Amino acid sequence: MRWAADSSVLVRLYLAAEGTDALECFLAEDAKLLSVSELAEVEVLNVLLRDPELGAAARFEADLDEAVRLRLEPVDWPDAFQRAESLARRFSRTLRPGGHDLVLVAAAVAMGATWFLSLDRNSRQRPLAAAAGLRVWPPLDKDEKGLVRHALRAARG
Numbered sequence: 020m021r022w023a024a025d026s027s028v029l030v031r032l033y034l035a036a037e038g039t040d041a042l043e044c045f046l047a048e049d050a051k052l053l054s055v056s057e058l059a060e061v062e063v064l065n066v067l068l069r070d071p072e073l074g075a076a077a078r079f080e081a082d083l084d085e086a087v088r089l090r091l092e093p094v095d096w097p098d099a100f101q102r103a104e105s106l107a108r109r110f111s112r113t114l115r116p117g118g119h120d121l122v123l124v125a126a127a128v129a130m131g132a133t134w135f136l137s138l139d140r141n142s143r144q145r146p147l148a149a150a151a152g153l154r155v156w157p158p159l160d161k162d163e164k165g166l167v168r169h170a171l172r173a174a175r176g
Contacts, residue, residue, distance in 0.1 A: 023132035023153075024053040025123055026062035027139040029089075033067055033075040042138075045156065046088070053136065054092040055083065056126040092130045099129040110150050113170040120144040124151050146170065 031039055032046075046053070055063075060083070067076035082088045102125035103118075110116065116124075124147050127135050135148035136156050146166040149155050159167065 020134060021130065021132045022051050022053050022134045022136060023092075023127035023130055024055060024059065024089075025135070025137040025139060025144065026059050026066070028053075028136045029055065029059065029063045029079070030066050031138060033063070033079050034073070041157075052087070053089050054127075054130050054132060055089050056092060056094050056123070056130065058094075058123065058126060060091060094126045094129050096126075099126045102128055106147065106151055109174045110147060110170050113173045114143045114147050114150065114166060116143040116147045120147055124148045124153070127153060150174075 028042065030036070031042060045051070063079060064076055067073075067079055079089075083091050099122065103121040106116075106121050106125055107118075120142050124135065124144060127148065128151055132153060134156060135145070135153040137145050137148065138157070139145065140160075140163075143166070145155050145159060146163045149159055149163070149167045150170045
């Protein structure tokens with residue numbers, strides 16, 4: 020299994036925000052190694068560098084360098100953008116994802132991820148990931164599952 024994480028997961032990990040305990044426990048099971056795209060890396064650094072006294076950016080970069088908890092995964096960006104366009108053509112009418120969400124999910128697929136970790140419930144990124152064939156953590160709620168079913172039915176025509 021390959022685990023891809025979006026910036027909402029990574030920022031929460033390094034800022035020790037509320038709800039981090041459940042995330043830490045989930046990651047500790049089987050010592051999961053999170054794959055991080057270059058796009059997610061830039062997003063996370065952008066947030067973590069805002070408060071240098073916390074040292075969160077340095078911890079994040081050290082974990083990427085050590086590749087024990089996180090692994091910077093190369094992405095074939097032309098392939099990822101082609102996948103993003105394909106996802107847009109299949110699901111934009113029903114899921115209405117943002118362009119950024121399309122690229123993040125497509126990058127996870129291009130990296131060979133089987134799981135997509137996201138705490139972002141304010142976008143359609145999580146249902147999009149599920150519609151793209153990825154398993155999502157935390158599990159989708161009832162409304163998100165309904166969106167996925169609707170999107171998959173509509174995509175079949």
